[in-house]
Amino acid sequence: xGNQSLSLHFKTxxxxxxxxxxxxxxxxxxQGLRMEYVIKDNFIGVLKGNKxxxxxxxxxxxxxxxxxxxxxSRFRISVNDMEVLGKFPGAKxxxxxxxxxxxxxxxxxxxxxxxxxxxxxxxxERGSDVDPFLGP
Numbered sequence: 001x002g003n004q005s006l007s008l009h010f011k012t013x014x015x016x017x018x019x020x021x022x023x024x025x026x027x028x029x030x031q032g033l034r035m036e037y038v039i040k041d042n043f044i045g046v047l048k049g050n051k052x053x054x055x056x057x058x059x060x061x062x063x064x065x066x067x068x069x070x071x072x073s074r075f076r077i078s079v080n081d082m083e084v085l086g087k088f089p090g091a092k093x094x095x096x097x098x099x100x101x102x103x104x105x106x107x108x109x110x111x112x113x114x115x116x117x118x119x120x121x122x123x124x125e126r127g128s129d130v131d132p133f134l135g136p
Contacts, residue, residue: 005029008111010075010098015039015089022089026075026098028114032057033077039089058118060084066100066112073100075108 011023016039024037036053056079063078077096085091090098100108 004114006107006111006114008075008100008107009104010100012090012098013042018042020089026111028111028118029055031055032059033061033115035088037089054086054088056084058115061115061119062094064112064115064119066108068100068102068105068108073102073105073108074098075100075111 005028007025007027009023009025011021013021015022020039020042022037022039024035027034027036033056034053035056036051038051039049056077060079060081061077062080063076065076067074067076075098077098079085079094082091082094085094085096088096090096
C-alpha cells in the first residue's frame with residue numbers, strides 16, 4: 001500500500017470569494033501529497049495562470065475525510081500547520097474542501113484509505129502514543 005501512487009481530480013468554485021474556480025489533481029508521492037491546480041475565471045472560464053503545485057508532507061496532514069451525499073461529494077484535508085498550505089486557493093484555517101466528481105468516488109475512497117494509512121505510519125514513526133484511527 002505504501003509504494004503505490006494514487007491520483008484524484010478535484011475542483012472548487014469558491015476561490016477568490018467566488019470570482020474564480022480551481023481545477024486540479026492530488027497525487028500521492030513518497031514525500032507527501034502533491035496538489036497541482038489551475039485557476040479559471042468563473043464568468044467565462046478563461047485560465048488565469050499557469051499550472052501551480054504544492055507538496056503537503058504526510059507529517060503535516062492532521063485529517064482526511066471523504067463525504068458524499070445526494071448532491072455533492074467532498075474530499076476534506078486538514079493540516080496541523082496553516083503555513084503548509086501557503087496561499088493555496090480556497091484554503092481556510094488550515095483546511096481544504098474540494099469537490100470530487102461522482103465518477104471518481106471509488107478513487108476518492110481509495111485515496112482516503114491510503115492517506116489515513118500514511119498518517120498512521122507517520123504517527124508510528126514518531127513514536128506517538130495516540131492511535132491515528134482510535135484517538136488518544
